[in-house]
Amino acid sequence: MIGFLDLLYKSVKGKAEKLSFFVYDYPNEVINMERRYLDSLRKSLLFRNMTDDDILNLIRSVDSNLKSFSKNDIIMRDRDLQKQMGIIITGKVHTAHVDANGNSNLMDILYPGDVVGVLSAVGRYPLHITATAQENGTDILFLTVESLLRDNVLTAPVQIRFLQNLTMVITQKGQRLTIKLEDSIRHSTREKLQDYLSGQYHKTKSRTFSIPLNRQDLADYLFVDRSALSNELCRMRDEGLIKFDKSNFELLVEMPISEQEEDPNT
Amino acid sequence: MIGFLDLLYKSVKGKAEKLSFFVYDYPNEVINMERRYLDSLRKSLLFRNMTDDDILNLIRSVDSNLKSFSKNDIIMRDRDLQKQMGIIITGKVHTAHVDANGNSNLMDILYPGDVVGVLSAVGRYPLHITATAQENGTDILFLTVESLLRDNVLTAPVQIRFLQNLTMVITQKGQRLTIKLEDSIRHSTREKLQDYLSGQYHKTKSRTFSIPLNRQDLADYLFVDRSALSNELCRMRDEGLIKFDKSNFELLVEMPISEQEEDPNT
DNA sequence: AGCTTTCCGTTGGATTAACAACCGATAAAT
DNA sequence: ATTTATCGGTTGTTAATCCAACGGAAAGCT
Numbered sequence: 001m002i003g004f005l006d007l008l009y010k011s012v013k014g015k016a017e018k019l020s021f022f023v024y025d026y027p028n029e030v031i032n033m034e035r036r037y038l039d040s041l042r043k044s045l046l047f048r049n050m051t052d053d054d055i056l057n058l059i060r061s062v063d064s065n066l067k068s069f070s071k072n073d074i075i076m077r078d079r080d081l082q083k084q085m086g087i088i089i090t091g092k093v094h095t096a097h098v099d100a101n102g103n104s105n106l107m108d109i110l111y112p113g114d115v116v117g118v119l120s121a122v123g124r125y126p127l128h129i130t131a132t133a134q135e136n137g138t139d140i141l142f143l144t145v146e147s148l149l150r151d152n153v154l155t156a157p158v159q160i161r162f163l164q165n166l167t168m169v170i171t172q173k174g175q176r177l178t179i180k181l182e183d184s185i186r187h188s189t190r191e192k193l194q195d196y197l198s199g200q201y202h203k204t205k206s207r208t209f210s211i212p213l214n215r216q217d218l219a220d221y222l223f224v225d226r227s228a229l230s231n232e233l234c235r236m237r238d239e240g241l242i243k244f245d246k247s248n249f250e251l252l253v254e255m256p257i258s259e260q261e262e263d264p265n266t
Numbered sequence: 267m268i269g270f271l272d273l274l275y276k277s278v279k280g281k282a283e284k285l286s287f288f289v290y291d292y293p294n295e296v297i298n299m300e301r302r303y304l305d306s307l308r309k310s311l312l313f314r315n316m317t318d319d320d321i322l323n324l325i326r327s328v329d330s331n332l333k334s335f336s337k338n339d340i341i342m343r344d345r346d347l348q349k350q351m352g353i354i355i356t357g358k359v360h361t362a363h364v365d366a367n368g369n370s371n372l373m374d375i376l377y378p379g380d381v382v383g384v385l386s387a388v389g390r391y392p393l394h395i396t397a398t399a400q401e402n403g404t405d406i407l408f409l410t411v412e413s414l415l416r417d418n419v420l421t422a423p424v425q426i427r428f429l430q431n432l433t434m435v436i437t438q439k440g441q442r443l444t445i446k447l448e449d450s451i452r453h454s455t456r457e458k459l460q461d462y463l464s465g466q467y468h469k470t471k472s473r474t475f476s477i478p479l480n481r482q483d484l485a486d487y488l489f490v491d492r493s494a495l496s497n498e499l500c501r502m503r504d505e506g507l508i509k510f511d512k513s514n515f516e517l518l519v520e521m522p523i524s525e526q527e528e529d530p531n532t
Numbered sequence: 533a534g535c536t537t538t539c540c541g542t543t544g545g546a547t548t549a550a551c552a553a554c555c556g557a558t559a560a561a562t
Numbered sequence: 563a564t565t566t567a568t569c570g571g572t573t574g575t576t577a578a579t580c581c582a583a584c585g586g587a588a589a590g591c592t
Contacts, residue, residue, distance in 0.1 A: 125530070128445070231571085265390070480540090
């Protein structure tokens with residue numbers, strides 16, 4: 001596996017010097033790459049209140065490496081003991097759990113700045129999801145956070161700040177799990193759809209939007225059968241509640257209040 | 267509301283001195299009470315790797331207070347902004363969520379050393395559960411953990427250690443949510459029952475055990491209808507899989523493997 | 533003891549979702 | 563251009579769940 005800094009280094013063909021992030025007389029391609037990575041990291045809750053120097057300091061102070069994935073590549077596999085957490089730099093990631101009956105349950109859809117596998121890496125739990133890249137060029141930065149927890153004594157301010165941020169990120173994961181759990185309990189297909197569409201409406205603040213999932217994935221995400229989902233969608237259309245074509249939707253009436261409130265941390 | 271130390275103080279009628287936890291020439295009742303509290307705190311993951319001195323130091327360094335609840339008292343109420351996390355000292359606590367259809371969904375059953383409301387207190391999320399005392403004499407120690415997170419700079423080693431522990435506790439909450447979510451998705455009543463009973467079997471390491479829930483609560487906990495649960499239990503009994511009387515169960519056959527693995531942190 | 537409440541099993545009926553299977557339209561691949 | 567794969571809608575059958583309601587047994591209360 002290639003180290004994070006190594007990868008940047010390797011991208012500069014023929015350059016022999018060791019890279020330093022703070023010397024800005026390097027070729028544009030390096031600086032641009034560095035910028036792209038830092039852009040993703042900077043907007044992550046994980047690096048909140050940290051300067052670029054802090055971020056790079058931290059990444060150097062713990063074991064880290066970057067891997068690039070193509071569409072449908074498996075990033076992490078269910079039941080594995082995942083020792084590193086992942087931060088999505090570019091691309092899109094699905095986390096899904098296949099149950100005993102063979103149903104694929106789509107747990108989350110992750111974008112740059114989001115993290116994956118953090119519960120397992122921190123808590124030493126075997127993974128309960130399989131993470132797959134949804135686009136070519138999905139880059140993941142892996143971090144070993146073990147040393148920040150358990151019996152180790154922390155003194156470096158940048159590590160303490162990072163630990164605070166990590167705690168917030170894990171809390172956010174817990175909150176999302178709470179909401180997903182509530183949405184999935186004894187809710188009808190209709191209710192799940194209304195919740196989902198209402199959530200998209202609030203996210204985009206527009207009555208017309210397109211969703212990032214096809215029918216099968218949406219069914220997996222809402223934990224229902226695809227044909228049942230299709231039926232329900234058409235029934236709602238026939239009742240004059242919505243219009244849709246492919247993944248483009250339009251809400252014609254006010255959807256019942258969604259349980260999902262704003263996240264004060266993002 | 268009564269401060270934690272104040273309460274200990276108040277319990278010694280007529281004594282005028284300020285209490286110190288480390289001077290052991292106090293009346294037995296104080297020392298016993300102190301012991302009881304520390305016993306609960308000591309075995310909590312939240313105070314792992316901390317001496318009694320550390321624990322009391324930390325409790326003094328953040329805002330804390332203790333409240334006592336009677337059976338069926340509400341400890342925290344759904345949708346409230348809960349600024350303090352709770353640690354259960356004595357008694358038993360249920361956390362439940364009542365959905366739009368009026369169904370009560372029992373999310374967790376908590377005992378001394380467990381925490382409640384930690385996601386909301388840390389993440390500033392409105393509560394998604396109502397916590398109720400299940401026994402008289404349920405004592406909860408409330409802690410304001412705000413100051414350990416976000417923009418504050420931490421330096422005290424005891425606070426950093428506590429933050430590490432808090433992170434593990436939140437991770438554990440997330441893990442439990444993950445498992446509960448998986449168990450609740452598209453699983454039949456039979457499967458949920460098998461999972462639950464199998465879990466009790468592994469916990470007690472005995473084929474006979476009694477469960478801490480009555481039928482209604484168990485149905486709420488498994489997110490199914492009570493009559494459906496009752497039907498399924500009797501069907502399993504008729505098929506010779508189990509025997510039961512009230513809350514006492516006996517497994518007559520090996521239950522299918524439970525998804526729930528050991529928690530390496532407890 | 534007598535009353536009330538809670539708990540648990542049982543039933544029947546209405547509703548709903550899952551499953552398998554098929555088809556047409558569209559997009560992707562060769 | 564032709565084939566192939568993917569995607570979305572539709573149908574009918576089967577199975578599971580929910581709901582409301584009832585009744586007996588046990589436990590708690592006065």
